Amino acid sequence: MAALQPVRGTHDLLPDDFRRHRAVSDAAAETALRYGYEQIATPIFEFSAVFNRTLGDTSDIVTKEMYSFDDRGGDNITLRPENTAGVCRAFMSNGLAQQAPVRHFYAGPMFRYERPQKGRLRQFHQFGIELIGAPQAQGDIEVIACGAAIMETLGLKDRVTLELNTLGDSASRDAYRAALVAYFQDHLAALSDESKDRLGRNPLRILDSKDEGDRRIVAGAPSFDEYLNTESQEFFAAVREGLETLGIAYALNPKLVRGLDYYCHTAFEFTTTELGAQAAVLAGGRYDGLMEMMGGPATPGVGWAAGIERLAMLADSPAPPPGIVAIVPLGEAAERRALQLAETLRRDGLRVDWAFSGAMKKRMKRADKVGATHAVILGDEELVRGVAQVKDMAQGGQSEVALDGLGPALKAAQAARATG
RNA sequence: GUGGCUGUAGCUCAGUUGGUUAGAGCGCUGGUUUGUGGCACCAGAGGUCGUGGGUUCAAAACCCAUCAGCCACCCCA
Structure with a gap:
C-alpha cells in the first residue's frame, strides 16, 4: 500500500472541488433556513448501539459497512454511516421534546465501508433535514417541498425526478411483509440466490430485483394496496394532495423501498439518470418508529439526506471567488x-x-x-x-x-x- | 462481497508483431536586454512506465499477484 495514497474510497477536496461542494451545501442551507430549519451538528462517532438499534440488524449498513472499533476505554464506537439516528439521539439527549416540532438540518461526513465507485465513497458528505415531532402529513409535504426547492436552486429541477411511495404504518407493513414472505416461500426454489438472502433480511427488496427469474415471480406477488389500511391510505392521499397543491411533480414508484428499518409511510427519492447506478441524489421518508427503537418515547419524524458529492457532480461549477x-x-x-x-x-x-x-x-x-x-x-x-x-x-x-x-x-x- | 475494464510526466493521452537514450499537447521554469502579466518565438526541467514477482538475450508492452480508479451487480445519498 502506497503511503502517499489516500485511503481507498476517500479523496481530497482541492479548491475547485471544495467550491463545488460548498456551493451545494450553501444553497441547501440557505433554502433550509427559509423553511425554518436550523443547523445542528452531532458527533461524527456515536456508541455503536445508536446505529445497531435503529438501522436494523439485518441491513447491509449495519452488517457489513460500519466503521466500528473499541476505543481505549473499551466502548464500542462507530463512525456515523448516516445522521438521522444521531439527530434523534441528540433530540432525546437534550430533551428537545419540549420544543417539538423541531426543525434541524446538518451537513457533514458519513462513513460506509463500501466498494467505491463514482458517486459512492467510503467517506462522503451528506446534507439532510429532520422534522421531529410532527405526525401530520404537512410535515412530509414540507420536507419534500424543501428538497424540491433545493433541486431548483441548484438548477437541477429538470434533471431529477421525484419518486414517491408509501410503506404504510407498521401494522400495514407487517401484514404485507408476512404475505410477501409467504408468497416467496412458495416460490423459493425459483428465486435467485440474492433474493433468497433478501427474503430473510428485507423481502420488500425482492420486488425491485433485476434478476429475470425474480421478476417473473414478482409479477404474481401480492400488491401492497391490498394490505394498506385505511389510515395509511388516507395519510398517503394527504401527502399527494399537498404536493399537487404545491405543484410539485412526482412519479409513483411502488417498488421504492427504504434500506433502513426505521422508515414507514412516505418514502421518496430524487433520482437522476446522469450518475449511472448511483441514481439517488436526495432520499428520505418518515420514521415514526425510530425513537422507540432507540429506547425513547414514541416520537414521529420525517426527513431526508442528500449526497453532496453527487449533487456537486450534477450542479454547475461555481465561479471562483472574485476580486x-x-x-x-x-x-x-x-x-x-x-x-x-x-x-x-x-x-x-x-x-x-x-x-x-x-x-x-x-x-x-x-x-x-x-x-x-x-x-x-x-x-x-x-x-x-x-x-x-x-x-x-x-x-x-x-x-x-x-x-x-x-x-x-x-x-x-x-x-x-x-x-x- | 461478485464479475469486468483500466493504470505511461502535475493534467489529458500516444507508444506499431516485446528490441537501442519512453513521446506529444497543456501546465511548469528560464529567456527574447533595463520597473510591467496575457500573445508569439526560443530553451529547459520533469517519468521508480501503479507496486512486487516471473517469462525472455531483451518487457511500458507477455504471465501471476497486489494496490487504486472506473463499470455492472449489490447497496445506497
Missing part, C-alpha cells in the same frame, strides 16, 4: 511597506495576493495567474511619494493612487468593473 488584488513590491524598502499595505487592504475587505519573491515580471505573471483585477506596484520612487501604481489587469491601463485611501479606491474600481 483579488496583487501587490507587487520592488526592492527591500517596498517589500517591508508591502507587508503593512497587504494587511491594511485585507482589513479594508479586499482579497490580497502577493508573491514573496521574484522579479517584477514574475510577480506580474503571478498576478495574472491568480486572476487579480489590479496589480498594486510599489517601487522606491512611489514609496517616497506615498503612492502606488495601480494597474487594471484587464484593461492594461495604469494610474497613480495615494497609499492613503488605496483600499477604498481599489474597492471602487472593482465595483465599477463588476457593474460596468
Whole structure:
C-alpha cells in the first residue's frame, strides 16, 4: 500500500472541488433556513448501539459497512454511516421534546465501508433535514417541498425526478411483509440466490430485483394496496394532495423501498439518470418508529439526506471567488511597506495576493495567474511619494493612487468593473 | 462481497508483431536586454512506465499477484 495514497474510497477536496461542494451545501442551507430549519451538528462517532438499534440488524449498513472499533476505554464506537439516528439521539439527549416540532438540518461526513465507485465513497458528505415531532402529513409535504426547492436552486429541477411511495404504518407493513414472505416461500426454489438472502433480511427488496427469474415471480406477488389500511391510505392521499397543491411533480414508484428499518409511510427519492447506478441524489421518508427503537418515547419524524458529492457532480461549477488584488513590491524598502499595505487592504475587505519573491515580471505573471483585477506596484520612487501604481489587469491601463485611501479606491474600481 | 475494464510526466493521452537514450499537447521554469502579466518565438526541467514477482538475450508492452480508479451487480445519498 502506497503511503502517499489516500485511503481507498476517500479523496481530497482541492479548491475547485471544495467550491463545488460548498456551493451545494450553501444553497441547501440557505433554502433550509427559509423553511425554518436550523443547523445542528452531532458527533461524527456515536456508541455503536445508536446505529445497531435503529438501522436494523439485518441491513447491509449495519452488517457489513460500519466503521466500528473499541476505543481505549473499551466502548464500542462507530463512525456515523448516516445522521438521522444521531439527530434523534441528540433530540432525546437534550430533551428537545419540549420544543417539538423541531426543525434541524446538518451537513457533514458519513462513513460506509463500501466498494467505491463514482458517486459512492467510503467517506462522503451528506446534507439532510429532520422534522421531529410532527405526525401530520404537512410535515412530509414540507420536507419534500424543501428538497424540491433545493433541486431548483441548484438548477437541477429538470434533471431529477421525484419518486414517491408509501410503506404504510407498521401494522400495514407487517401484514404485507408476512404475505410477501409467504408468497416467496412458495416460490423459493425459483428465486435467485440474492433474493433468497433478501427474503430473510428485507423481502420488500425482492420486488425491485433485476434478476429475470425474480421478476417473473414478482409479477404474481401480492400488491401492497391490498394490505394498506385505511389510515395509511388516507395519510398517503394527504401527502399527494399537498404536493399537487404545491405543484410539485412526482412519479409513483411502488417498488421504492427504504434500506433502513426505521422508515414507514412516505418514502421518496430524487433520482437522476446522469450518475449511472448511483441514481439517488436526495432520499428520505418518515420514521415514526425510530425513537422507540432507540429506547425513547414514541416520537414521529420525517426527513431526508442528500449526497453532496453527487449533487456537486450534477450542479454547475461555481465561479471562483472574485476580486483579488496583487501587490507587487520592488526592492527591500517596498517589500517591508508591502507587508503593512497587504494587511491594511485585507482589513479594508479586499482579497490580497502577493508573491514573496521574484522579479517584477514574475510577480506580474503571478498576478495574472491568480486572476487579480489590479496589480498594486510599489517601487522606491512611489514609496517616497506615498503612492502606488495601480494597474487594471484587464484593461492594461495604469494610474497613480495615494497609499492613503488605496483600499477604498481599489474597492471602487472593482465595483465599477463588476457593474460596468 | 461478485464479475469486468483500466493504470505511461502535475493534467489529458500516444507508444506499431516485446528490441537501442519512453513521446506529444497543456501546465511548469528560464529567456527574447533595463520597473510591467496575457500573445508569439526560443530553451529547459520533469517519468521508480501503479507496486512486487516471473517469462525472455531483451518487457511500458507477455504471465501471476497486489494496490487504486472506473463499470455492472449489490447497496445506497
